[in-house]
Amino acid sequence: MLALTMGEPAGVGAEIAAKAWQALHADGPAFFLIDDADRLRGVPIARIARASEAAAAFGSALPVLHRPLPVPAVPGKPSTATAGAVLAAIEEAVALAKSGEIGGMVTNPIQKSVLTAAGFAHPGHTEFLGELAGTGVPPVMMLACPELRVVPVTVHEPLARAIARLTPELIVEHATITHAALRRDFGIASPRLAVAGLNPHAGEAGTLGSEDQAIVAPAVEMLRRQGIEATGPYPPDTMFTAHARPTYDAAICLYHDQALIPIKTLDMAGGVNVTLGLSIIRTSPDHGTALDIAGKGVASPGSLIAAIRLAAELSESRRKSA
Template sequence: MTPLPLALTMGEPAGIGPEITIAAWRAVRAAGPVFFLIGDPALLPGAPLALIERPEQAADAFPEALPVLPLSLAAPAVPGRLDPRNAPAVIAAIEQAVAFARAGRAGGVVTNPIQKSVLTAAGFPHPGHTEFLGELAGTGVPPVMMLACPGLRVVPVTIHVSLKRAAAELTTAAIVTQGLVVAEALRRDFGIAAPRLVVAGLNPHAGEDGTMGREDIEIVAPAVAALRAQGIAVRGPLPADTLFTPRARATYDCALCMYHDQALIPVKTLDMDGGVNVTLGLSIVRTSPDHGTALDIAGNGLADPGSLIAALRMAADMARHRAEGAAA
């Protein structure tokens, strides 16, 4: 069965999205995965483009030109200069991509980075991509953010809050809920029949029997027990300072981390240019580069497309696993 093309959103038009999109197409045009861009063709001057009207036309055009499903901006985009007038088009690209994926016309959605401040100024009510995608393609469970690179997958249970708030807001229920979503996603989207999870401790040495804080005894350990009671292979709470060594990483498929940097530092240290942001718990496949809009270098030809290429390839693999599971 021929894989469905992936829908790639344009993201912030003043950022590096346009240049990494062209670079990614050049890198994968021969072997795939096939994708089409939803965005303004004016963002890609001088690039070989094939304007399409529907996703089904992408595969034939892809080897020779980047397929673009046109979506016009309200104002010309200038690299590095934000313009709130273009926010509605950025949002519309995401909505269209999700609609194609939900209708079975795209294998998944890959999103170029957005500038949240611009969208917020234009009235966008969501904190970011993840929450918006949860509204558009949710499954009744909170969407979960996974960061992945070769050899490591991590999920931060608390995300964009201060360390003080992360400790205050961490709950047993949140760890359990995300653990269940992760285990199911590893089976469905990554083809791992018996997922192995580990849970990092919140405190140094996972609290060292309560001498460095009781959160790991009173919050984290009960979550591990609850996940284990539901048949999930899980260990923890484990000291985070030894959880990401090569020997340790070989023993699990995903690590649940208690706060943002505990999860993102090891991924970005291992593979800064190839990390992928994956949204779990959706009815569709969604990945994204693990970086922002990089306004400071936009338009200068300095942007590395590695993370976008990795996101495209991971989305294609996830879509394949879902299709195989559905066929079985």
């Protein structure tokens, strides 16, 4: 059983949750939603008092742990008044996962600007979850679809700052966490990591920049000395081709767009955000709150359905590896 959090109430979370239930209620994976049951429309609702009641209800209705919002949600118009409820849903799902009552959690997208305005001190979901369910290593973001898995070493920061922060140690840290997760949660016995270069043509032997020789190549060598099958640095313009992708299990990328552009080009509807390095399983759809289409009934549940299915698979793999 999985828990799905409400996300930004003014966004498309409730709509895609209902559509995901419609798609999955016959065969699963089963989940319940932590949300205000009074605002849900379009599907039968079963209010549950505890997570253990969700499985029996899932086939005929969307199970909901009813958590009333302090003010009504207006589609497309987020309010700081609901920030506390959004964060409380995440905290409750984490607590249920840590206790073993559920196999994992799937988070609907949050509106970070609204949470920040309300006093939220974290850059996003990933860092917040690291505080709630950390394991002593930094939480790492992976984006996954059937054709590709990517891990950005730096994420939500200006490109100049991201490049300035790159060190061999930072690359190795992210790659090591990724390697462990591929073994434990994805069931890959001997993961293969491909490390992207930073400059065009991976620096072309230093003629197009020294970072690949000074930072990336040493990181690859450090990983190899740890017994991790890592290769690179690869020219970023060729490592995501159909010919190259089957040669590795995950690509370690150096900045946000280097990772997200290829996966969103390949599978915008089915990409899933996975947080590595946690004590629990957490996935999320690879899109935002979509305030511009909230309340219009046109939001696609494809990425959320993929996130639910992947969370169930990872939960089962982790259970078997325990």
